[in-house]
Amino acid sequence: MKALLLKGGRVLDPSNDLDSPADVLIERGLVARVGPDIAAKGAEVFDCSGLLVTPGLLDTKVHLNEPGREDRETIATGTRAAALGGYTAVACRSTQEMVMDNQTVVQFIRRRAARDGVVRVFPIGAVTRGMSGKELAELGELAVAGALAVSDDDHPVADAAVMRRALVYSRMFELPVLSFPLDPELAADGVMHEGRTSTELGLPGIPSIAEEVIAAREVIFADSLGCHVHLSPVSSADTVDIIRYARERGVSLSAEVTPHNLLLTDAACEGYDTNAKVSPPLRTDADRRALVGAVADGTVSVIASDHSPCTVAEKQTEFARAADGIAGLETAFAALYTGLVLTGELPLERLVRAMTAAPAKVLGLALGSLTPGYPADVTVWDLAGEWTVDVEAFASKGRNNPFHGKRLKGRPAAVLVGGRFVLRNGEVAV
Amino acid sequence: MLKSKDLLGIRELDIPEIELILDQTAKLEEVSTRAVKKLPALRGKIVANLFYTPSTRTRISFERACKALSADLINIGQLPSALGETLTDTALTLQAMGVDIIVVRHHLAGAPVQLARNIEASVINAGDGAHEHPTQALVDAYTIRRTLGRIEGLKVALLGDIRHASAAKSDLYCLVKLGAQVAVGAPSTLIPEGLSEFGCQVFHTVEEAVDAADVIITTRVSLDYGNDKLLPSLREYSRFYSLNTERLALAKPDVMILHSGAINRGVEITATVAERARPHLQRQIAAGVTLRMAVLYMLAMGKGVA
Numbered sequence: 158m159k160a161l162l163l164k165g166g167r168v169l170d171p172s173n174d175l176d177s178p179a180d181v182l183i184e185r186g187l188v189a190r191v192g193p194d195i196a197a198k199g200a201e202v203f204d205c206s207g208l209l210v211t212p213g214l215l216d217t218k219v220h221l222n223e224p225g226r227e228d229r230e231t232i233a234t235g236t237r238a239a240a241l242g243g244y245t246a247v248a249c250r251s252t253q254e255m256v257m258d259n260q261t262v263v264q265f266i267r268r269r270a271a272r273d274g275v276v277r278v279f280p281i282g283a284v285t286r287g288m289s290g291k292e293l294a295e296l297g298e299l300a301v302a303g304a305l306a307v308s309d310d311d312h313p314v315a316d317a318a319v320m321r322r323a324l325v326y327s328r329m330f331e332l333p334v335l336s337f338p339l340d341p342e343l344a345a346d347g348v349m350h351e352g353r354t355s356t357e358l359g360l361p362g363i364p365s366i367a368e369e370v371i372a373a374r375e376v377i378f379a380d381s382l383g384c385h386v387h388l389s390p391v392s393s394a395d396t397v398d399i400i401r402y403a404r405e406r407g408v409s410l411s412a413e414v415t416p417h418n419l420l421l422t423d424a425a426c427e428g429y430d431t432n433a434k435v436s437p438p439l440r441t442d443a444d445r446r447a448l449v450g451a452v453a454d455g456t457v458s459v460i461a462s463d464h465s466p467c468t469v470a471e472k473q474t475e476f477a478r479a480a481d482g483i484a485g486l487e488t489a490f491a492a493l494y495t496g497l498v499l500t501g502e503l504p505l506e507r508l509v510r511a512m513t514a515a516p517a518k519v520l521g522l523a524l525g526s527l528t529p530g531y532p533a534d535v536t537v538w539d540l541a542g543e544w545t546v547d548v549e550a551f552a553s554k555g556r557n558n559p560f561h562g563k564r565l566k567g568r569p570a571a572v573l574v575g576g577r578f579v580l581r582n583g584e585v586a587v
Numbered sequence: 588m589l590k591s592k593d594l595l596g597i598r599e600l601d602i603p604e605i606e607l608i609l610d611q612t613a614k615l616e617e618v619s620t621r622a623v624k625k626l627p628a629l630r631g632k633i634v635a636n637l638f639y640t641p642s643t644r645t646r647i648s649f650e651r652a653c654k655a656l657s658a659d660l661i662n663i664g665q666l667p668s669a670l671g672e673t674l675t676d677t678a679l680t681l682q683a684m685g686v687d688i689i690v691v692r693h694h695l696a697g698a699p700v701q702l703a704r705n706i707e708a709s710v711i712n713a714g715d716g717a718h719e720h721p722t723q724a725l726v727d728a729y730t731i732r733r734t735l736g737r738i739e740g741l742k743v744a745l746l747g748d749i750r751h752a753s754a755a756k757s758d759l760y761c762l763v764k765l766g767a768q769v770a771v772g773a774p775s776t777l778i779p780e781g782l783s784e785f786g787c788q789v790f791h792t793v794e795e796a797v798d799a800a801d802v803i804i805t806t807r808v809s810l811d812y813g814n815d816k817l818l819p820s821l822r823e824y825s826r827f828y829s830l831n832t833e834r835l836a837l838a839k840p841d842v843m844i845l846h847s848g849a850i851n852r853g854v855e856i857t858a859t860v861a862e863r864a865r866p867h868l869q870r871q872i873a874a875g876v877t878l879r880m881a882v883l884y885m886l887a888m889g890k891g892v893a
Contacts, residue, residue, distance in 0.1 A: 346813075353781030357598065359696035359718030359756065362780060429697035474673060475695040 160184045161576060162197045166205025166537065170212060171510035172517075172526035181210055183533040186576035191527050205537055208570055211509050212525050213245025213276075213534035214490060215516040217335070217413055218389060218461035220310075220482070221247070221278070224265055225255030230466040230484075230554050232266070233273040238464070238486040238553035240580045240587075243569040245534035246277035246524055247464075247486075248516075250310040251288060258283040258294035260302035267303055275579050275587045276572075277534070279305040279520065284323045284334060288312040293323055300330035305520050308335035308389060311436050311481070315341050317374060324384040333519060335389040336375050338396065339437065343367035348477050350423040350438040358426065360476060363438050365393035372396045376403040379410045387519050388412035390461055392437035394447035401456045411519055413459035414448050416489045417559065420496045421445070425559055431472045431479035432559040435463070449502050458515040460508070462489040466555020484555025488546055490538075492560050494567035533576035540567050552585065588889050593703040593710040594882055596719035597760040605764060609729050611881035612874070618655065619877055628884055629658035635681050636662045638692040638713070639674075644849070644872070645713050645723070649690050652879035661686065674698055675705045682708045688886055691715070709886040714753045717779070720847075722882055724757030726875045727845050728765060731802055733874065734843055734867070739766030744796040744838070745787070746830060747806030747855045748814065750777045754847040755806045759785055772796025774828065776817040777808075793827075793834045800838040805830055807848035808855045821854050831857045845871050 161183040168179040168191060180195040181188065221235040230238075232249075239247050249266065251257045257266070263280045270278035282304030283294045289312075296307060307327055314320045314336065327334050344367040349355050351362020372388055376399060379386040390413045391397070403410045417435060422442050425433035433439055451457035465482025472479050485492075490512065497503040517525030524534055546563050548556040572580035579587050589604055597605070618626055634653045638646050646662070653660040661681070678689055688709045691699040696718035703710040714720040732738050743762050749755045749771055762769050769787040771778070772795065783789045790796045797803055808814070808824060818824050835842065844856075844864035852858045861868075 351780050353784050356756075356779040356781045356785075359716050359753065361717075364780075429701050470673075473675070475693075475698045475701065477695045477697075 158185060158576065160189070160197055160200035162195060162200040162202045163205050163210055163535065163537065164202050166208045166210040168210045168527065169506065169509050170527040171506055172212070172514035173528060175527070176506060181527060181535065183573070183576045186533055188527050188529050188531050188533050190529060203537070203571065207541070209538040209540050211536050211538065212513040212527055213536045213572060213574065214243050214512045215522070215525050216244055216247040216462050216464070216486070217459055217516045217519060219247040219249050219464040219486065220252070220466065221249040222252050222466065223269060224262065225252030228468055231273070232269050232278060234552060234554050235464070235486070236270070236273070236275040236278060237585050238484070238551060240275045240572050240585050241552050241569070242486040242488070243490050243536040243538065243572060244276055244486060245536065245572060245574045246279060246522070248279040248281050248305060248520060250281050250308060251283050253288070256283050256288050257281065257299070257304065258286045258288070260295070260298045263299060263302040263304050275585060276574055281305060281335065282307045284309045284314055285319060290314045290316055290319060293319070293326060296323070296327050296332060297330050300332045304332070305522070306333040306335055309337065311337055313337050313339040313341055313371060321378060321382065324378055324382050324386065328384050331521070333385060333387055333521065335387045336371070338368045338371040338375060338388050338391065340367045340370050343370065348434060349426050350440045352423060352441060354423045354426060358429065365395060365440060365444070368393050368437060369395045369399060372399045376408055376410060379403065380406070380408045385409040385411070390414050390418070390437065390463060391457060392418050392440050392444065392448070394444045397447045397451040397456055400451070404456060411459065412457045413461040414452065414457050415461060415463045416485060416493050417483055419445065419448055419452065419460070420492055421559060429476040430559070431474070431476055432483065432557050434476060434479050434481055435483055436481040449497060452511050453503055453507050458511060459519055460489070460493065460511040461516065462486050464553070466553050467557045469556060472557050482557065483559060484551065484553045484557050486553060487551055488558055488560045488565065491565040491567040494540065495565045499566065533573055535573040536569050537571040538567060539570045542566065542568055544568055589885055592886065592889060594721050594886065595700050595703060595710065595712045597721050597724050597757045597764070598719065602764055605725070605728070605761060608725055608878070608881055608885065609732060611885060612729050612878045615880050616877050619873065625655055625657060627657045629653070629656035629887055632658045632688070632887055633686045634658045634660050634688045634690065634883065635686045636660065636690050637677070637681070638663070639666060640692055640694045642692055642714065645692065648875040649713065649879050651876045652883055655876065655880055656883060658883065674702055678702050678706050678708070682706050688883060711882065711886070716753060717751050717756070718753055719757045720753035721757050722879055723754040723847055724761040725882070726871060726878045727758055727804060727847070728761050729878050730845060730867070730871045730874045731843065734870065735801065738762065741767045741801040742799055743767045743769050743802040743804065744800040745769060745771045745804050745806070746773065746793060746796060746828065748777055748808045748812070749773050749782065749806065750779045750817070751812040751814070752806040752847065758804055759787055763787060770796040770800070772828070774818065774824070793830065794837055797830070797834055797838045800842055802843045802845065803830060803838060804845045804847065805855045806846070807851055809851060825854050829853070829855060829857055830860050832859055835860055843867050
């Protein structure tokens, strides 16, 4: 494999506190050197002048839906969408129809990803059998089969005794537990944030406290059991306060937030727009601002797309019956860059950190950094170019995206996985 | 004329539109006193009643209104949703058969709103879950204006299941827009989040809500809609919240009492008070037909077809 020199770009690598004009030399699929004016004889040169070079984005929460719901997405389509969004690795969650509570499904996904995947795919196993929240899945076997962490996705492990066992048991296998903080009794039949807008629309609400009581429970578990808990994801201002309190006390707790919870509010549900129906729900602007602040100060360290493609039929129905989720891989970075960085709400360095080094840390991956010796997973961004979101042009099978028609800035010019171009000149190159 | 092809909620209507509907109703009232209670205004037009949840009173009221305007009415008895057909597909089928106006009642909030976006025919929301029931609120406003001569400045108490009754929230929007002072009286578990931002006062006792009221509107309270979890029992509700003679005495002496939905005597209103309210309730029901005539007529006119 020929050496590759990414020349003349602005290199932003939060894991090394680097933000300056530099070249990146890639040899044998690894980052070889990062520095000014690297001369590399015989290397292919990729001109990055006017472009931003960052570690490839990592996503801790993606639904590829294969196996089980290939009508929504497949590993082939989902990883193409990931590359188009500037991602080089995605961690995929279970599909309800084919839960990763056993090694067979994990192995299938790894094999299929090796065949069809455009970017790296890391399976996330289930915490409990069938994501039922009742009995532990075979966590040890899942770890051996290659599950990177365990999560019951959007099914909360409501039973505190089960969560306690899951935390102490998975620790033996160094398997991070990702908890979806939601009390199902408090959430009841809610379909959006409980507040003035839900009352206006007459839709049953999910109160913020449904999240906060479980977030507080996980703080107590992390503290008293000495286990790390990752909240995946969070949506309310008071949850941010709970996490901040925990971290100040030295409790081992981390959290992630979605792009849509950072950019939109429950007002997006007006007119019963099912593209704004997500779990956790879009909340108030005060919540949104608190979440942005939490990413800015590192209280919430990770931004996860929660890519959830749905079929048209699943979204074109009554709001209460519509499926949750946004097919967000292809818009996540651009929407955040346009909506938060260009408006001055969030520094670019914090955005890139929350999508590279921070998720790598949560999943225990030696990725998300341009440290020499690391796999050369790199994204080269054209931050100036403006484009219009068109869901019909998505690589994802999902068309459910609330940014459809919006003008955004920030699109990858090139994406490299292990030193190979998977996207070049804006087109998937695999 | 109305700005929209549909009537989906009071929230979207402006004050002149509301007044226009009430004025049109007044003009049509005379028809119901004639020996031949029928106008040819909607002859050749087709209206479909699409009721996903049963409501005898609202359905028959629309049916009467259609017939009084000489429209052809299709009452859809057996619903295709049992076959898995979506509401939009059903409505598109009706539209293809020439239906001009579809009256929809649905237990899911927003169903008529989403439907209206997908079809050219006019949609009238006849109650969609906890969202809105605009014609009922207009009926109440019309009945109040007809009886008391005005709405602005009146003290109106709204009692009962404010959380789930689609009519209660439409009443609230409508009366607040028309300048009434609205006081809601219901237990805290039946008050939806953020209601105090709707321009009304919220009380947790009937006594405070009905104090010096010109009008009291009670809404049916039952153990449906999950109220079995929100209320300890109907017995306890009735003890603290039923509109009885003692509580009624706190209102103005000639207070007007309206009710929406079928009465649950002894729960939201005692039998004695319901009896006293009967003349108002009869007027309210009669006005319902006339008001729905006005709405059907205006929507048909708005589309340039009448």
